[in-house]
Amino acid sequence: MLRIAVPNKGALSEPASAMLHEAGYRQRKDRRELVLVDSENEVEFFFLRPRDIAVYVGSGKLDIGITGRDLLLDSGANAEEIMQLGFGGSTFRYATRPGTASDVKEFGGMTVATSFSGLVSRHLAEHGVEASVVHLDGAVETAIQLGVAQVIADVVETGTTLRQAGLEIISEPILTSEAVVIRRREADTGEPKVAQFLRRMQGVLVARRYVMMDYDIRAEQLEKAVALTPGLESPTISPLHHEGWVAVRSMVPAVSAQKIMDQLYDLGARAILTTNIHACRL
Ligand SMILES: Nc1ncnc2c1ncn2[C@@H]1O[C@H](COP(=O)(O)OP(=O)(O)OP(=O)(O)O)[C@@H](O)[C@H]1O
């Protein structure tokens, strides 16, 4: 059985379970379920706090985990990221009240409040800044108002939380994060069960990002049309009963599908259809 750690709460929990469900795995129906055996797929899921997942995977107790890159790096665990999952995107940044500082280098002698003290201590040291770091569990924005710190370092997605706390971002992001699949360092990612899991997750990513496009076009315009829809490997071209016409089938990025349809129409293509991809293996 492959043993996989999944966030049991927080921002990554629901999208992680949704993605696993799309990949054909059983997922829990009740949030109080902490372990779930999917015997059909020979996988066992452990629903754990996102912050603890790198620790379990790094120690080798669990084979694979889904967590945030920021949490992985903060943990210092013996684990590495092996796949990006395209959700839970955020930046990790410093913020202060306006006028406190305009660069990390000015934090010397100040106190920085954060839930990611490993990450922040390392970042300050790399920049040669001697500041104190106070570890808080969450809602760190309030630490400034309460006089516990002059600077905070936290996850920023839309920036709403910072704005509402009257804080402004300082400097470039400490890092850009998203949900990732992690594995213990030195572990074999080519191991068949792990490779199959990664292929399934990759299949979901492709199914979410691409649509299948079909259209008919005059043979003399085929090269121009194919340049617009090159596909991942190469488009399928089939003859049509109507002489001088061919049918083309190709995968295109979902975000540009409408624009490509307009361009194909202008080239003379007709019966242009897009359909969602439900699942795939490349
Ligand atoms: N607003 C957000 N948008 C995107 N990702 C986020 C957001 N908030 C947190 N994350 C990401 O989610 C992961 C876990 O953080 P989260 O805040 O969900 O866990 P937690 O703080 O342990 O749980 P909780 O907030 O429920 O106590 C981190 O990788 C973080 O980058």
Ligand SMILES: O=P(O)(O)OC[C@H]1O[C@H](OP(=O)(O)OP(=O)(O)O)[C@H](O)[C@@H]1O
């Ligand atoms: O930029 P925004 O879109 O406002 O999102 C960022 C906020 O989301 C997270 O908070 P969460 O709800 O997880 O609370 P926590 O601080 O208690 O973990 C994070 O810690 C920020 O406070």
Ligand SMILES: [Mg+2]
């Ligand atoms: Mg949180």
